Each structure stands twice: as structure tokens, then as C-alpha cells.
Amino acid sequence: MLPKRIILVRHGESQGNLDTSAYTTTPDHKIPLTALGVAQARRCGSLLSSLVSSGGTSQNYRVYFYVSPYERTRSTLREIGRSFSKKHIIGVREECRIREQDFGNFQVRDRMKKIKETRERFGRFYYRFPEGESAADVFDRVSSFLESLWRDIDLNRLQNDPSQELNLIIISHGLASRVFLMKWFKWTVEQFEHLNNPGNCELRVMQLGRGGEYSLAVHHTEEELIEWGLSPEMIADQKWRANASKGEWNEKGPWCLEAFFDHLADSDDDARKGEGEFFDADAAFENHLE
Structure with a gap:
């Protein structure tokens, strides 16, 4: 439909x-x-x-x-x-x-x-x-x-x-x-x-596209997408959508984690270590104020 x-x-x-x-x-x-x-x-x-x-x-x-x-x-x-x-x-x-x-x-x-x-x-x-x-x-x-x-x-x-x-x-x-x-x-x-x-x-x-996702890259050329102001990442996403299965998620799009975070820990242990470093820095800042 x-x-x-x-x-x-x-x-x-x-x-x-x-x-x-x-x-x-x-x-x-x-x-x-x-x-x-x-x-x-x-x-x-x-x-x-x-x-x-x-x-x-x-x-x-x-x-x-x-x-x-x-x-x-x-x-x-x-x-x-x-x-x-x-x-x-x-x-x-x-x-x-x-x-x-x-x-x-x-x-x-x-x-x-x-x-x-x-x-x-x-x-x-x-x-x-x-x-x-x-x-x-x-x-x-x-x-x-x-x-x-x-x-x-x-x-x-x-x-x-x-x-x-x-x-x-x-x-x-x-x-x-x-x-x-x-x-x-x-x-x-x-x-x-x-x-x-x-x-x-x-x-x-x-x-x-073939898998049921809408894409600008099915009908339009890459040159047209560039002319419209799409970045290389946006164009890559449009090409992915042209062949992706409906419901799949493209982790390389602008909504990927790396676009919003400077650094993410690979494990819970690394995350706790990072928290410790943060608190050490916070305590140093408070000591500086004193």
C-alpha cells in the first residue's frame, strides 16, 4: 500500500x-x-x-x-x-x-x-x-x-x-x-x-528502494545531491536507503553515537574509570576555589 x-x-x-x-x-x-x-x-x-x-x-x-x-x-x-x-x-x-x-x-x-x-x-x-x-x-x-x-x-x-x-x-x-x-x-x-x-x-x-525504504538516490544522481547541499555522509545514507531492508537502521548516519558524544567507553569498567577521572578533576577544581 x-x-x-x-x-x-x-x-x-x-x-x-x-x-x-x-x-x-x-x-x-x-x-x-x-x-x-x-x-x-x-x-x-x-x-x-x-x-x-x-x-x-x-x-x-x-x-x-x-x-x-x-x-x-x-x-x-x-x-x-x-x-x-x-x-x-x-x-x-x-x-x-x-x-x-x-x-x-x-x-x-x-x-x-x-x-x-x-x-x-x-x-x-x-x-x-x-x-x-x-x-x-x-x-x-x-x-x-x-x-x-x-x-x-x-x-x-x-x-x-x-x-x-x-x-x-x-x-x-x-x-x-x-x-x-x-x-x-x-x-x-x-x-x-x-x-x-x-x-x-x-x-x-x-x-x-528495493527493500522498502524511500531514498533520493533511486531517481537522482550523486551530482544532483551534491548540488542540493547534501554532505558525503548524507549521500552515503541515501545510497544505503536505496537498497536497505525496511526497518533496518543505518548506524553510519548523522544520528550515530559518534555525532553526539566525544567519547564513549567500550565497557562498564572503562565507564567507571572515566567517572573516577571526572570526580578527580571535580575535586581539584573545588580545591582550587578554596
Whole structure:
């Protein structure tokens, strides 16, 4: 019952991408696509149609869309939909939790420039925009969406026929896509800070590997993963996932013990010895204070 692919799509070029002054007069959620953005979305639809119909007959795949409620994402969905017939689309759901990061209300360009310079010094993940959100806030709501997504799959709320290949297509924004991948693959905050934003209508394809784990390395090349900002360790993990059996744990990933501890004792005796050394150092410090 698992989807064969979960595909993240960033919206096409918007008027705000072209000219940031658009945000000073138009609310972010109402920013439209440019003519180029519409063309990008149509090409993206053709690419998606070819991708999900590959490896089988033209009749045995189905798609289900999740879309951010913003004007530019809904417009991107409409153009992508031109490449699919009704029989291949199971359904579509507007999902507010995958909307764009909230930067505040109307955005004064000079003020936003200074704010974003401050964000670079503070750190992209934790910096909260005045009257808006941090990437950490977006992570929390995207995490909640991911839990709902799993329930939809688990309870077959998408009404998928097991004889058909299901593809979930999530049309969202650059940051929301990055934190979705961060949550899914358990990337650290430090690793997130090095990720690059996807381009307009660029795809991130998570595809089931041989053992039932999702991986970016099934569809994408190592060169693409490097371009996106994945480290050698993250790329190695994606390659491992492409062939790993479902439920296995990759001890070489960023969540391995060595990533969090300077030194771990190999045995209980070594640990007790280490405790003794610690207490000796603590007593020396107290004597120094006296």
C-alpha cells in the first residue's frame, strides 16, 4: 500500500521571485505566477507525467496531490494538471501546513533586506522573522503534516488500489520542502543549514528502494545531491536507503553515537574509570576555589 514515489515540487516562478517589491503591496499568499512560472509549471506537468508512467503500462499508475493554499502553488497545480487525465488522479487536498514560511505581513523591501542579513548571522533555522516564523516553526507544522500523511497512507484514506502504483505529489515551497526532507531523513540542524533551495518547479523525488525504504538516490544522481547541499555522509545514507531492508537502521548516519558524544567507553569498567577521572578533576577544581 505504500506509494511508489513521494514527489516534492516547488511552485513556478512568482511575481515575488521576479521583483521583491511585489510583497510591499500584495499579501504573500496572493502573489501570482509570472508568465515564465506558468510555462515552468506546464513543463513540470509533462515531466511528472512521464516520470510516474515509466516502468509500467500507461494505465496502472495513480496520483494524489497535496497543495499549499497560496495562489502561486494552486496555479502551479492547475498547470501541472493539464498533463493528467481524470482517471489517473485519485484526488487533491489543500494543506495549510505546507504553506510558505511566514515573513510577516506587507514586506518593506529595505527592511526585509536588513532582516535577512541578520538571519544569515543568527542562523537560518532558528531565526524568527518579526511578526512571522522561523524555519523551526515551519518544521513543527510540516512534521504534523507528515504524521497526517502517514495516517492517510496507513488507513488507506486515499482509496488506493494495491494493483496500481500510487504517487504522492506535494506542491509547496522551497523551505517547506527542505524541512520535509529534514524531518523524513532525520537530518540535523547543522545539515539543514547547508541545504540549497530548490529552483522553481524543481523536483525532489523520494522513491521506494528495493527493500522498502524511500531514498533520493533511486531517481537522482550523486551530482544532483551534491548540488542540493547534501554532505558525503548524507549521500552515503541515501545510497544505503536505496537498497536497505525496511526497518533496518543505518548506524553510519548523522544520528550515530559518534555525532553526539566525544567519547564513549567500550565497557562498564572503562565507564567507571572515566567517572573516577571526572570526580578527580571535580575535586581539584573545588580545591582550587578554596
